[in-house]
Amino acid sequence: MGPLMFFLLYFLLLSPSLSSQESVNVHQLPRPLILEYPDEGTEQEEINLQCTSWRFGVEANNLNPWKTIPQECGDYVKNYMMGKGYQLDLERVSYESSVFAKSVHLGDDSNDVWVFDVDETLLSNLPYYVQHGYGLEVFDSVEFDKWVDKGMAPAIEPSLRLYEEVLSLGFKIFLLTGRSEKRRDVTAQNLMNAGFKNWDKLILRDTEDHGKLAMIFKSEKRIEMVKEGFRILGNSGDQWSDLLGSAMSTRSFKLPNPMYYIP
Amino acid sequence: MGPLMFFLLYFLLLSPSLSSQESVNVHQLPRPLILEYPDEGTEQEEINLQCTSWRFGVEANNLNPWKTIPQECGDYVKNYMMGKGYQLDLERVSYESSVFAKSVHLGDDSNDVWVFDVDETLLSNLPYYVQHGYGLEVFDSVEFDKWVDKGMAPAIEPSLRLYEEVLSLGFKIFLLTGRSEKRRDVTAQNLMNAGFKNWDKLILRDTEDHGKLAMIFKSEKRIEMVKEGFRILGNSGDQWSDLLGSAMSTRSFKLPNPMYYIP
Structure with a gap:
């Protein structure tokens, strides 16, 4: 699907409701038309705007479930991931998390917890996604597991x-992590080789957790933590399913990930 | 503070932890240096990248409480609000919300609810913020209330x-809405003049709610709704304090707002 089709589709999806409202615009802000047909020279700019908007939809958790990134946003996502954008966003979320971590008072019972997701939060699978279209390809668990096992x-x-x-x-x-219990050893070894040490628990999906949505699985595990007397103050994850649900942490930190979505 | 100071400050804030980590970089991705000093020609580009990253932090709820937008991002936020960016983001969140709304099955008891915030969700105060620096100025409740009363x-x-x-x-x-009960009439009239009709409840801050954080106030009101037997399926707001807390809706939709933050 070319850019033209993209705008056409966008227009078609929105136009019925647009036109039905024209008569009730009592107050209207003076604004440029959004859905105008782009000039040759500004077509790339339009695609960038659309893809930036799409990315904000991802990061603010506004999008309905999706399996691949929009075809038109392939280059945009590649440029974001490989350029400064992704790095800046990672730096910022790390910095804000650290400001919060330093601001809270911890109890004397060592029961204050920070939860981290693993993939795209502590470990980067970007080397895999570089080879698989940065999210343009439908997720292939067999291929991905081969990469994880390395x-x-x-x-x-x-x-x-x-x-x-x-x-x-x-x-x-x-x-x-949503990784399977079968991958405990390779996951722990990978984490240690990458510099992560001294975690207290590494929780993976056990047999009974397979088939559960990530949000359900992770909520159940957080409920267990709370029942055991832990206080979850911080939670870092690249998916909203890492952060939302039950027994949510005091503060959640959403790392950027425009490449894939896990419900 | 000029752009140079901005980058310098950014560098200073992050550099101690950066250098302490250099020795443990077992694996490292080949990436451009992030914190390099920008060329003359690309300085504007750098500021745009920084401000886009800042905006991502806002919309993903990663930032710690803030009172004004970064000085360097004044033009960026103005361009976003007055240009296509804001409009595209509003269109997208409306579209995704509508897809979700159509996908859910409603009960026969008319107890399914969609909650809307008012300011920057249904009504736009952009005409006010155009006159007040798009978030560069510290919020002035006296001036703002004069605008609301119009x-x-x-x-x-x-x-x-x-x-x-x-x-x-x-x-x-x-x-x-976090607006005061004293502004019920002007709020209802404004909403109706702008085309909003047939709401079931308009809930404002009563005397006992003043001084409560928005997140607490709104959570309490949602808890009441649930106790009355309502099912909150959708919730639209431009602040995370509209959406998070207790009795959260099945799906939350975050409208863009890089101009101000309400805890």
Whole structure:
């Protein structure tokens, strides 16, 4: 689907409701028309605007479930992931998390916890996605598991700094990942090779957790933590299903990930 | 503070933790240096990247409480609000909300509810913020209330379309705003003039609610709704404090707002 089709589709999806409202615009702000047909020269600019808007939809959790990134946003997502945009966003979320971590008072019972997701939160699978279209291809679990089994995923450096900081502040670190229990050893080894040490728990999906939505699985595990007397103060994840649901942490931090969606 | 100071400050804030980590970079992705000093020609580009990243932090709820937008992002936020960016984001969130609204099955008891915030969700205060630096100025409640009392805030058109759609689907509409009960009449009149009709409840801050954080106040009101037997399926707001807390809706929709933050 070319850019023209993209705009056409966008227009078609929105136009019925647009026109039905024209008569009730009592107040209207003076604004440029949004859905105008782009000039040759500004077509790329239009696609960038559309894809930036799409990315904000992803990061604000506004989008309905999706399986691949929009075809038109392939280059945009590639440029974002490989350029400064992704790095800046990672730095910022790490920095804001650290400001919060330093601001909270921890109890004397060592029951204050920071939860981290693993993939695209502590470890980067970008080397895999570089080879698989940055989210343009439908997720292939067989191929992806081959990559995971190599145990070669690099650290996300700003997350590693945060990790070490919350450890040194006295938080317990619980790692909560949708990876299968079968991959405990390779996951632990990969994490240690990448510099992550001294976590208190590494929680993976056991047999009875397979088939559960990530949000349900992770909520159940957080409920268990709370029942055991832990206080979840911080939670870092690249998916909203890492962060929302039950027993939510005091503050949640959403790492950027425009490449895939896990419900 | 000029752009140079901005980058310098950014560098200073992050550099201690950066250098302490250099020795443990077992795996490292080949990436351009993030914190390099920008060329003359690309300085504007750098500021745009930084401000886009800041805006991502706002919309993903990663930022710690803030009172004004970063000085360097004044032009960026103005361009976003007055250009296509804001409009595209409003269109997208309205569209995704409507897809969700149409996908859910409503009960026969008319107890399914969609909650809407008012300011920057149904009504736009952009005409006020155009005169007050798009968030560069510290919020002035006296000046803002004068604007509110005019009752002239225009509709956010994509929200009006969503509003009418969820009404026609059979949802009850509850408006939940941090505005004071004293402004009930002007608020209702403004909403009606802007095209919003047939809401079931308009809930404002009563005397006992003043001084409560918005998140607490709105959570309490949602808890009441649930106790009365209502099911909150959708919730639209431009602040995370509209959406998070207790009795959260099945789906929350975050409208863009890079101009101000309400805890």
